[in-house]
Every structure is written in C-alpha cells, then in structure tokens.
C-alpha cells in the first residue's frame with residue numbers, strides 16, 4: 002500500500018509539488034520561528050543567569066523573594082546560615098560555585114543631585130566567572146567602586162568617572178549610614194522598571210553601607226541550566242532537613258528573579274502558538290483540499306477497489322498515506338531550508354535587538370534536531386488526522402463503479418480570528434472631600450499658628466537649648482539604642498552621636514531648610530532630607546527642631562477628648578518641602594496647648610506613623626518655667642510592632658555659637 | 671446449488687421527480703460452473719443486474735441470495751468480506767491502477783487475504799500465466815494493448831479464486847479479434863478451471879460462443895432467457911464439480 006501511495010504521488014505531479022511547497026512553506030515558517038523563540042529563550046536565560054548574575058539557583062530566607070525589598074534586614078541570611086548553604090550546595094552534583102549577594106536601596110549623591118538607587122552587591126570574582134559564560138558583553142564587575150546605569154547617572158548630572166559618589170541609607174540596624182565610593186562605569190539592569198535606579202557595587206562595599214555581614218541571598222552556579230530544577234529540589238530538601246522552614250530555594254526562572262525571562266517567554270509563546278495555529282490551518286487546508294481533489298479524480302479507481310472488496314477505511318488509508326508522504330517530503334524540504342537559513346544567518350553575522358536588552362545580539366537561531374522533529378511530528382500528526390477525516394468523508398458512500406459523481410471539492414477557507422479584548426478603564430468617581438462644618442467656634446489661622454508656636458516651643462522648636470536624646474528602636478529584627486547630644490538654636494539643630502561607640506562622630510545638621518549628614522571617613526557631608534529615616538521609625542526631621550508653626554498650614558477639625566483630656570484637633574498640611582511629613586493630624590491639649598498626639602499621614606492621606614508625647618521636663622526660660630518634651634513614642638501605623646521611643650534628658654537653655662550650624666564647619670568639628 | 675438467486679427483484683432509480691425502473695420483477699439464478707451472457711439493448715438494465723449480483727448495489731424490492739444467504743441482511747463490513755471472497759470483477763474499461771505494474775495490479779485483491787508477500791506474488795504470477803501474460807508482468811497498464819489490459823483484468827479477477835466472475839461488457843473497448851480471444855480465454859477458464867462467469871454484452875458475434883444467454887428488455891427478462899435453453903451443459907458441469 003505504501004509503494005502504491007508513493008507512486009500515486011507521481012500521477013498529478015503539479016498538484017503534489019504545489020502541496021509539498023505549501024506545506025513546506027508552513028513548516029519552514031514554524032521551524033524558523035521555533036528557532037527564533039529558542040534563540041530568544043536561551044538569550045534571555047543567559048542574560049538572567051550570567052549577565053545579571055542571578056546564577057542558576059538562589060537561596061533566600063523563607064519568603065525572601067517577596068519580602069526582601071520591604072524588610073531587607075529581617076529576611077537576610079546571617080553568616081551561620083550562609084555557611085550552611087555553601088556547605089550543603091557544594092556537596093551536590095552539578096555544583097560549580099556559590100556566592101553571597103546583597104540587595105538594598107538608598108540614596109546616591111553627586112554634584113548636589115541625589116537619586117534613589119537599587120543596589121546589588123556582588124562578589125566581583127564570582128561575577129567575572131559568570132561573565133565568562135555569557136554570550137553578551139558585560140561591563141567588568143566593579144572591584145572597588147560603583148557601576149551606575151546611564152539613566153541613574155543622568156539623574157545625577159553625569160558625574161565624571163572616578164569621582165566619589167555618596168551613598169546613604171538606613172543600615173540593617175535601622176539607622177542612618179553613608180559611604181563614599183568612586184563611579185567606575187556603566188551597566189544595565191536589563192529591567193526597564195528599575196533601570197533608572199540601577200547601581201552595582203562589590204558585596205563588601207554594600208555590606209559596609211548597610212553595616213552588616215548578612216546577605217540577601219546565596220546564588221549557586223551549576224554546570225548547565227538543565228539541572229537547575231533538579232538541583233533546587235535536592236538543595237531545598239537537604240536545607241529543609243537541617244533547618245526546617247528557614248530557607249526558600251528558587252531557580253533563575255522564578256518570576257521574581259527571571260522577570261525579564263518569564264514575562265517575555267509568556268508573550269513569545271503566545272505569539273508562537275498563534276502563528277503555529279495559523280500556519281497549521283493553512284497546511285491542513287491545503288492537504289485536505291489535495292486529498293479531496295485526488296479522491297474526485299480517482300473516483301473510478303475507488304469504485305473498482307471497493308468492488309474488489311476493499312473497505313472504505315482501507316481506501317481512505319491509501320489517501321492518508323499519500324498525504325503522509327507529501328508531508329514527509331515537505332518536512333524534509335522545510336528542515337533542509339530551515340537549517341540552511343540558520344547556517345547562513347550565523348555565517349553572515351546578522352544582529353538583532355532582543356527585547357529589553359540594550360545591546361544588539363548576533364542572530365543565532367537555535368533549532369536542536371529533537372525540537373525540529375517534535376514540531377514536525379506535531380504538525381504532521383495534525384495534518385494526517387485532517388487528511389484522514391477528509392478521506393473518510395470523501396471516499397464514503399455507496400459502492401458503484403464509475404457512476405457516481407462527486408460533489409465539487411470546496412476549499413476550506415483558513416480563518417484565524419483574533420479576539421481583541423479591549424479593556425475599558427472605568428472612570429473612578431472622584432471621592433468628595435468631606436466638607437468641614439464651619440461653626441462659629443472655628444479659630445482663625447492666626448490663632449492656630451499661635452497655638453502651634455506654643456506647642457513647638459515645648460518641643461525645642463524655638464530658642465536655644467541643649468539636651469541628650471536617646472532613641473530606643475524596636476522591630477522584628479531586634480532592638481537598638483542610640484544616644485545623641487543635641488544643640489538647638491532658633492530652629493537649627495546639630496545632633497552628634499555619642500553611643501554606640503562605633504557610631505561616635507556621626508553628625509546631623511539641620512540648618513533651616515537643609516539637612517546634612519557627616520561621619521568620620523566621608524570627605525564631604527551628605528545632603529539628606531528630613532523625611533528620610535534616621536533610626537527605626539524616627540525620621541531625620543523628628544530629631545529636633547520641630548517648627549510646625551512655620552512648616553505647615555493648619556486647618557481646624559474641631560475638638561476631641563484624648564484619655565479624658567480635651568484637645569483641639571488640627572490638620573496640618575506641609576507648606577514647604579522641608580517639612581518632615583506631608584500632613585499631620587495634630588492633637589493639642591486645650592489648656593496647655595502642648596502637642597499630645599500626632600498622626601503622620603502620607604500624601605494620599607494614609608496613616609504612616611502615630612506619635613505620642615509626654616512633657617516631663619521643665620526648663621527655665623527668662624525666669625519662667627516651661628514644660629519641655631521628655632518622651633516621644635513613634636509607632637508604625639501599619640506594623641505596630643515597629644516603634645521608636647525618643648527620650649529627652651538633661652534639657653537646659655544654652656547658647657551654642659552660630660558657627661556650629663554651618664556646613665563648612667561640620668567636617669571640622 | 672444456486673450461487674446467486676434473484677427472487678422478484680426490482681430496482682428503481684430516482685432522478686429527482688422521475689423514477690426509472692431499471693429492473694422489473696426479475697427471477698434469475700446462477701449456478702456453479704455457469705457461463706452466462708446477459709444481453710439486451712442499451713439501457714435495458716444489464717449493468718444494473720450485474721451490480722446487484724455483485725452486491726455493489728441493493729435491490730429496491732425482492733430478495734437476492736448469494737450462496738443461500740440474503741444479502742439485504744449483511745452490513746457494510748460483511749458485504750466487503752463477501753465481495754472479496756466471492757467475486758472477481760472485470761470492467762469494461764479495465765479499471766487497472768495506472769501506477770501499478772501488471773503483476774501488482776493482479777496482486778491487489780490478494781491484499782485482502784491473509785497471505786505472505788511471496789504467496790501473493792506466486793498466485794499473481796500463476797494468474798498472469800493463465801491469461802498468457804507472464805512476459806508482461808512488469809509492464810504498466812499504459813505499456814499494454816487494450817486486449818492485454820483486459821487480460822490483466824481477467825487475471826486480477828481470477829487471482830482470488832472467486833466463486834463467480836462478473837464482467838460488464840468486457841469486450842466493449844476491444845477490437846473484434848481481441849474480443850473473440852478474450853471470450854475464448856474466459857470459456858477456457860470455465861471449462862478447465864470450472865470458473866463461473868456472468869457477463870454482459872450486446873455484441874451478437876460473441877453470443878454464439880456462449881452456453882447460456884439471458885436477454886433483458888426494459889428491465890424484464892425475455893421469455894427465452896427465463897426458459898434457460900442451454901441448461902444441460904451447465905448442470906452437468908455443476909454436478910461434476912460437486913462430485914469433485
């Protein structure tokens with residue numbers, strides 16, 4: 002039967018050739034597209050694995066991939082855990098090398114410009130080893146300095162290569178810290194969303210910024226990415242055995258890590274499926290049409306075969322065999338053409354732009370024979386099934402040699418419909434601002450500002466004082482204490498760290514509108530903002546110099562009793578950008594006009610922190626005793642287990658010199 | 671015993687509104703060893719009758735029995751099997767598969783029998799030998815003359831050793847000499863191998879060589895045909911084969 006089918010192909014050569022060409026063209030398209038997808042796939046994979054230095058397998062603290070950005074300290078790995086991971090992974094098959102990595106955020110400054118950065122600290126030696134395997138050129142890892150994306154450099158006004166940049170951020174112990182390091186060059190994060198924040202630093206340098214020996218994750222390079230999943234399983238099982246519930250092991254294609262890979266492959270696979278279906282439909286229709294035409298042409302022969310006793314299925318089988326042979330011929334042609342094309346492309350060195358990878362890459366389509374075979378078998382099987390259905394349908398019917406007429410074959414129109422889902426963004430009805438009832442008792446703005454001035458006075462906002470401040474901070478990572486000497490003069494303040502010992506010499510200067518941070522080892526003071534975290538829940542602006550009367554516009558919200566104390570309730574809105582908070586709901590004791598409670602809100606009105614004040618201190622000002630703040634407790638509004646307590650002691654009037662409050666003298670103190 | 675029996679068989683074709691009665695109340699039998707020619711003018715129902723005998727079509731009314739079995743009770747598959755076991759068929763225009771050689775054409779019906787390739791080949795060669803075409807085994811139909819092609823068709827019909835060979839105007843596409851030699855061949859096979867033949871023809875020259883002639887007119891058997899004038903020989907032959 003096969004040889005008969007084969008010989009039948011020669012009966013109408015033009016039809017056979019046309020069919021072979023049509024199917025081959027379809028298969029060729031599928032094969033090339035498959036090769037392209039595989040090329041993109043492997044390119045993206047090697048970008049994620051090698052160029053972006055994620056390696057193959059990553060070990061985090063449990064839930065680390067999701068939580069690290071929000072709580073880096075809490076979800077980091079300590080040195081003991083690092084050692085355990087290194088030891089276990091090194092004993093598993095396919096292991097090549099492992100390395101620690103640290104991720105963190107902060108602010109980088111240069112040329113008086115500052116910008117937020119997202120940094121990755123990588124061991125340069127490890128990164129170099131990875132880069133050797135990468136098909137994409139990458140900047141050599143920074144040995145003793147920083148690489149910044151060009152977008153981030155742009156935000157900083159393109160500082161010269163070699164100039165020192167200042168990085169500052171909260172340490173893992175939740176206190177402000179800063180370092181200096183030279184800008185060495187550019188790199189790309191490969192992720193558009195964070196490209197304007199990308200910063201790369203040697204691991205140890207970044208660890209010194211966060212003042213920790215903890216790391217965010219340990220990454221492991223294997224000999225081949227095929228082994229990633231299996232390695233992950235083994236490592237996770239062993240880690241779970243030794244430290245149940247402590248670690249999370251991921252592979253490079255985890256959505257949080259290989260974001261670039263997963264999102265694009267999802268998209269590409271969809272496009273491939275769509276194209277595949279269209280091409281397949283065309284090939285199938287061609288074959289079905291050919292079968293129908295062949296049946297029509299050979300209706301006599303079919304009748305003869307049937308009268309010899311050949312069953313309908315058997316005869317249909319003959320036509321199916323013919324279409325199988327046609328498909329095989331087409332497959333051979335398509336495969337040869339596809340490989341020739343791939344070879345030619347490789348030889349001519351055509352370059353292409355890969356999605357979200359800034360540099361062009363040589364277009365090297367990848368079509369492993371097994372993949373090509375699988376694609377052909379899939380398409381071939383589908384076509385054969387279609388041919389079988391057509392043949393059965395056409396060959397069927399009454400047996401009558403040479404008499405029956407066959408209805409004209411219809412060419413099935415190939416139609417692939419794309420359903421475009423249009424997402425309509427319904428207009429969000431604007432929430433109406435609740436109108437505050439203006440009653441007769443509403444005080445004028447002038448009166449309210451006077452109240453605020455009174456309240457500021459008791460918090461060191463005006464006048465000249467000195468005191469000792471102790472900030473006790475508690476969060477799930479632990480508790481810390483930091484002590485400062487504070488000097489204040491008419492809204493300007495200088496804070497000097499006195500304990501712990503290793504932070505001694507740190508200074509924060511609040512000079513009316515600007516704030517500066519300095520510490521031994523930094524050549525220049527770092528400009529900081531009052532909104533930034535100082536320690537725990539305390540922002541820089543909380544430390545001293547509370548001048549709500551100057552920085553905010555008050556609005557009267559009525560009266561409210563707090564713990565039985567009648568209070569004025571004011572809404573303060575930031576009037577200058579040197580204000581520490583966007584807006585504050587401030588409760589003032591109606592009798593003493595002391596600030597009792599403050600709710601700090603974000604720009605959108607979400608509660609950020611809640612502060613409560615106690616006034617156990619007293620100072621003599623111009624012979625008059627006046628209450629002074631003794632305790633301020635700031636609680637995170639969303640995570641009440643995170644709080645800082647500021648304790649004020651030894652408050653006394655003082656007369657610090659003007660020179661104490663200038664940047665120029667900050668470094669010489 | 672009766673190989674084929676027609677009992678009041680009527681066959682009507684419906685062409686839109688018009689109804690054509692191709693066979694009208696026909697009673698007819700074929701016995702083992704018969705050599706029957708069906709004759710009659712064009713449109714008289716010869717082909718229709720052969721199709722019914724060969725189970726290629728079904729009667730509108732009446733009953734057809736093949737080897738005693740009513741064919742109306744058989745399903746598609748059983749009919750396929752019956753056809754491949756019982757009949758050899760020769761067509762007017764030979765109906766050879768153009769892409770197959772003479773030998774392969776003859777082998778074709780054997781694919782439906784559980785035989786090895788070698789056995790199939792041997793039997794096909796024997797069948798070709800029986801029609802004197804051994805030399806042409808490797809030729810394709812378009813390399814053969816009309817007479818040779820029809821002999822290939824005869825060999826193909828013979829090869830399964832059918833109980834009955836049906837032939838619809840087997841000589842219509844042949845010149846007189848070839849036609850005569852084909853009928854001679856058929857007669858020879860009938861006498862030497864006891865192969866039963868039923869064929870249609872309207873070629874009067876051939877009829878003198880035929881033992882039993884059945885004449886159709888407007889779908890009815892004429893009296894002379896129903897009377898089966900030349901019956902002795904046939905029964906004699908049938909008896910002989912039964913004894914054997």
Ligand SMILES: Nc1ncnc2c1ncn2[C@@H]1O[C@H](COP(=O)(O)OP(=O)(O)OP(=O)(O)O)[C@@H](O)[C@H]1O
Pocket residue numbers: 404683684685690691692710711712713714715716717718719872
């Ligand atoms: N498939 C069909 N559909 C409709 N009518 C048919 C069909 N086959 C045969 N007929 C009609 O039945 C009648 C008998 O036809 P049949 O082919 O049996 O005659 P025939 O004796 O073989 O004629 P010829 O000598 O021309 O071959 C004719 O009137 C013919 O038109």
Ligand SMILES: [Mg+2]
Pocket residue numbers: 716717718838
């Ligand atoms: Mg006829």
